[in-house]
Amino acid sequence: xxxxxxxxxxxxxxxxxxxxxxxxxxxxxxxxxxxxxxxxxxxxxxxxxxxxxxxxxxxxxxxxxxxxxxxxxxxxxxxxxxxxxxxxxxxxxxxxxxxxxxxxxxxxxxxxxxxxxxxxxxxxxxxxxxxxxxxxxxxxxxxxxxxxxxxxxxxxxxxxxxxxxxxxxxxxxxxxxxxxxxxxxxxxxxxxxxxxxxxxxxxxxxxxxxxxxxxxxxxxxxxxxxxxxxxxxxxxxxxxxxxxxxxxxxxxxxxxxxxxxxxxxxxxxxxxxxxxxxxxxxxxxxxxxxxxxx
Amino acid sequence: xxxxxxxxxxxxxxxxxxxxxxxxxxxxxxxxxxxxxxxxxxxxxxxxxxxxxxxxxxxxxxxxxxxxxxxxxxxxxxxxxxxxxxxxxxxxxxxxxxxxxxxxxxxxxxxxxxxxxxxxxxxxxxxxxxxxxxxxxxxxxxxxxxxxxxxxxxxxxxxxxxxxxxxxxxxxxxxxxxxxxxxxxxxxxxxxxxxxxxxxxxxxxxxxxxxxxxxxxxxxxxxxxxxxxxxxxxxxxxxxxxxxxxxxxxxxxxxxxxxxxxxxxxxxxxxxxxxxxxxxxxxxxxxxxxxxxxxxxxxxxxxxxxxxxxxxxxxxxxxxxxxxxxxxxxxxxxxxxxxxxxxxxxxxxxxxxxxxxxxxxxxxxxxxxxx
Numbered sequence: 001x002x003x004x005x006x007x008x009x010x011x012x013x014x015x016x017x018x019x020x021x022x023x024x025x026x027x028x029x030x031x032x033x034x035x036x037x038x039x040x041x042x043x044x045x046x047x048x049x050x051x052x053x054x055x056x057x058x059x060x061x062x063x064x065x066x067x068x069x070x071x072x073x074x075x076x077x078x079x080x081x082x083x084x085x086x087x088x089x090x091x092x093x094x095x096x097x098x099x100x101x102x103x104x105x106x107x108x109x110x111x112x113x114x115x116x117x118x119x120x121x122x123x124x125x126x127x128x129x130x131x132x133x134x135x136x137x138x139x140x141x142x143x144x145x146x147x148x149x150x151x152x153x154x155x156x157x158x159x160x161x162x163x164x165x166x167x168x169x170x171x172x173x174x175x176x177x178x179x180x181x182x183x184x185x186x187x188x189x190x191x192x193x194x195x196x197x198x199x200x201x202x203x204x205x206x207x208x209x210x211x212x213x214x215x216x217x218x219x220x221x222x223x224x225x226x227x228x229x230x231x232x233x234x235x236x237x238x239x240x241x242x243x244x245x246x247x248x249x250x251x252x253x254x255x256x257x258x259x260x261x262x263x264x265x266x267x268x269x270x271x272x273x274x275x276x277x278x279x280x281x282x283x284x285x286x287x288x289x290x291x292x293x294x
Numbered sequence: 295x296x297x298x299x300x301x302x303x304x305x306x307x308x309x310x311x312x313x314x315x316x317x318x319x320x321x322x323x324x325x326x327x328x329x330x331x332x333x334x335x336x337x338x339x340x341x342x343x344x345x346x347x348x349x350x351x352x353x354x355x356x357x358x359x360x361x362x363x364x365x366x367x368x369x370x371x372x373x374x375x376x377x378x379x380x381x382x383x384x385x386x387x388x389x390x391x392x393x394x395x396x397x398x399x400x401x402x403x404x405x406x407x408x409x410x411x412x413x414x415x416x417x418x419x420x421x422x423x424x425x426x427x428x429x430x431x432x433x434x435x436x437x438x439x440x441x442x443x444x445x446x447x448x449x450x451x452x453x454x455x456x457x458x459x460x461x462x463x464x465x466x467x468x469x470x471x472x473x474x475x476x477x478x479x480x481x482x483x484x485x486x487x488x489x490x491x492x493x494x495x496x497x498x499x500x501x502x503x504x505x506x507x508x509x510x511x512x513x514x515x516x517x518x519x520x521x522x523x524x525x526x527x528x529x530x531x532x533x534x535x536x537x538x539x540x541x542x543x544x545x546x547x548x549x550x551x552x553x554x555x556x557x558x559x560x561x562x563x564x565x566x567x568x569x570x571x572x573x574x575x576x577x578x579x580x581x582x583x584x585x586x587x588x589x590x591x592x593x594x595x596x597x598x599x600x601x602x603x604x605x606x607x608x609x610x611x612x613x614x615x616x617x618x619x620x621x622x623x624x625x626x627x628x629x630x631x632x633x634x635x636x637x638x639x640x641x642x643x644x645x646x647x648x649x650x651x652x653x654x655x656x657x658x659x660x661x662x663x664x665x
Contacts, residue, residue: 005334033346034345039334041330043327088460088462090465091462091465094466097474192348192349192352
């Protein structure tokens with residue numbers, strides 16, 4: 001099987017990392033490699049990781065650099081084909097039937113009676129879309145099995161119309177928060193990357209890239225505190241998104257005149273969003289925020 | 295005819311095989327992707343090969359350390375690290391040597407390799423007396439169970455007289471028949487399916503009074519509903535589902551008790567549950583299931599093993615219900631450290647002192663939480 005080594009002007013993981021950085025996403029080696037392999041092999045990319053490490057952001061950045069529209073399919077318990085694939089526009093069909101004159105031939109299964117849902121949209125326009133199947137771990141097992149079929153040969157059958165096949169392999173990104181384990185078969189179909197929390201250096205860069213108002217010293221202080229917080233037994237450890245929020249919130253408070261350690265303490269709600277976690281941390285806050293009086 | 299493999303590729307093809315030998319799943323199509331990925335990346339260095347391997351062979355984050363060690367061994371000739379305990383997937387019928395000390399949990403699937411038939415026979419004689427008392431309770435329970443199990447929403451819809459959704463497709467077809475006039479709206483509702491049930495029965499010494507009746511109860515459940523798995527545990531874990539499929543209760547129980555080699559022994563629930571989770575096929579039974587544990591929770595082993603095992607089980611299962619005979623006392627509060635630690639993970643911790651009470655509790659599971 002011949003391999004495409006260059007996809008959309010990207011011919012190596014380093015190229016992809018550079019392009020992602022230009023799109024405001026700092027990628028490490030692992031995700032750049034997995035992303036590149038997924039494009040080159042034409043396989044879906046499965047990103048796993050704790051909430052808030054930037055899985056969805058990665059998909060958005062990837063769509064951005066490919067110059068394609070990101071189509072997001074948010075999974076939930078009970079998601080079904082009508083929400084994911086297609087649906088007939090029954091009210092319109094009904095109206096058309098009633099308005100049809102006697103003897104007129106009416107095809108009620110024309111395109112304009114078909115409501116496209118994310119998976120069908122991607123299948124019809126693979127060259128201009130990126131499909132993001134978000135939080136796949138929330139869907140039921142049946143939906144996972146159904147996805148398997150879609151992801152292996154990229155075709156959908158509509159009983160009234162026959163089987164639709166994608167003209168080229170679409171770019172598909174799946175994300176999972178690991179609230180439950182995915183089927184091995186689904187993992188097998190995909191190129192896989194587990195996104196861990198970034199290195200402190202990289203996380204500080206991410207914070208500054210995301211929010212230009214945050215000073216470098218603030219970013220470093222936040223990264224250090226967040227790193228310590230992640231080692232605590234919390235129900236919801238702060239992710240990268242929370243670190244960015246915290247840095248922004250503290251900066252905003254400091255600008256209104258609050259002293260620094262105090263600004264960190266008062267904006268803690270941006271990083272820790274669970275009452276039990278807050279109660280657990282409150283007595284020991286000075287450990288995490290240097291300079292805060294006990 | 296298939297061309298022989300180029301010598302350079304052999305090293306790469308051998309790696310997934312090595313992974314499989316060490317309990318990390320790797321499918322043939324992943325091998326193909328791995329080879330293509332290596333080619334795509336150059337490879338310029340071993341780091342490239344490593345990145346290709348992690349992206350295509352998709353090791354679980356928990357298996358990552360072991361995966362990396364195997365990678366080093368294979369491609370760099372490094373020394374293999376000691377196996378961790380949770381990434382080692384054993385075959386059935388072998389013993390797992392836990393790395394903490396000399397404790398050992400055996401998994402026997404319907405094979406009695408230790409030949410403790412004497413204990414089994416003794417248990418059987420006690421059982422016959424007990425089950426006769428309960429047989430009427432069990433018969434009623436078996437009839438009521440299929441409708442009472444918690445249900446989950448299925449993927450499909452079916453037509454119903456009343457339902458939250460309008461079946462537009464059917465209504466439209468009906469309207470076409472009447473020249474586009476809508477005579478009545480057809481309705482749809484979601485199909486629901488009973489959840490599978492996983493029964494974990496403690497057969498250790500402290501549960502001696504209950505083990506026989508619990509097995510009889512398990513036999514009733516196996517015959518009442520379709521997706522059931524039954525395991526017993528004490529110091530080892532035994533799958534008794536197949537034995538309990540026998541129609542006649544006496545025969546089924548005799549066969550099941552012949553399999554169980556750890557009657558009335560010590561309790562190491564944590565290790566037994568971890569052994570259960572370590573076998574992927576067993577662990578899959580817990581997915582989305584109603585897990586009912588019949589045990590007093592008097593753990594002799596390390597409570598941390600039990601806590602992590604229950605946490606992992608809770609992630610897979612729909613709910614875990616712990617029925618302990620100790621809870622017959624209304625003032626009962628979990629005393630042991632292990633039980634207190636796992637209590638937040640349980641859907642309920644309730645009375646399991648008699649067959650009638652266990653039956654009532656299981657029948658009420660569907661009502662306490664809508665599927």
